[in-house]
Amino acid sequence: MKKKKKGLKYWITKMDNYFHRYIRLRDTNDEGYGNCYTCNVPLDFKRTQAGHFINRSLKATRWDERNVKVQCARCNNWMEGRQFEFSLKLGMKLAKGLLSRSTMEWKKSEEDYAVLVAYWKDKCEYEESKKVWKK
Numbered sequence: 001m002k003k004k005k006k007g008l009k010y011w012i013t014k015m016d017n018y019f020h021r022y023i024r025l026r027d028t029n030d031e032g033y034g035n036c037y038t039c040n041v042p043l044d045f046k047r048t049q050a051g052h053f054i055n056r057s058l059k060a061t062r063w064d065e066r067n068v069k070v071q072c073a074r075c076n077n078w079m080e081g082r083q084f085e086f087s088l089k090l091g092m093k094l095a096k097g098l099l100s101r102s103t104m105e106w107k108k109s110e111e112d113y114a115v116l117v118a119y120w121k122d123k124c125e126y127e128e129s130k131k132v133w134k135k
Contacts, residue, residue, distance in 0.1 A: 011113030018120035019063050020050035025127035027070035032133040037069035037089060038082040045133070051076040053086045054098050059106035063116070066090075067098050 024045060028034035032045035051071030054061040061067045075082045087095040108116070 005110055008110065008113065011110055011117060014117045015063065015113060015120060018117060018124050019068075022120055022123045022127060023050040023065070023068045024048045024070055025124060025131070026065075030130060030132050032131060034070050036072040036075055038071055038075045038079075038085040041072050041074075043070065043072055047072065049073055049076045051081050051086070053081065053083060053090060053095070054102045058102040060104040061098055061102040062106075063120075064098065064101070066094060 024034075027037070028043075028045050028048060034043055034045075034048060035041065036043060037051065048070045049072070050068050052062070053067050053069075056062050069086070071081070075085075090098070
């Protein structure tokens with residue numbers, strides 16, 4: 001019997017979940033505290049969001065670690081990521097590089113996404129192992 005494919009939407013959602021969790025783990029200390037990248041407000045892990053400099057709709061930079069930092073809900077949602085402040089902190093060279101990369105084509109198969117999901121899952125598990133707070 002042929003195994004039914006899950007579909008790209010399934011894999012993209014799964015990858016987003018692991019990738020965003022990884023960013024939030026990466027950008028907080030061992031106790032789970034960090035600061036918003038754009039306004040520097042202190043945040044605990046549960047209040048962090050993975051904010052994108054280049055919009056998530058552009059897949060070539062959607063899962064690029066350099067493009068995503070911890071943000072508070074105010075900056076990420078209500079202030080649309082505060083892209084100008086984000087770009088200043090990234091620096092001109094990186095911001096331009098990400099802008100250029102964002103226009104590249106991104107075509108992946110379900111198998112490619114499955115490999116990437118496993119990669120981000122492993123990175124999450126590694127970051128979680130360094131934390132001293134309860135998940």
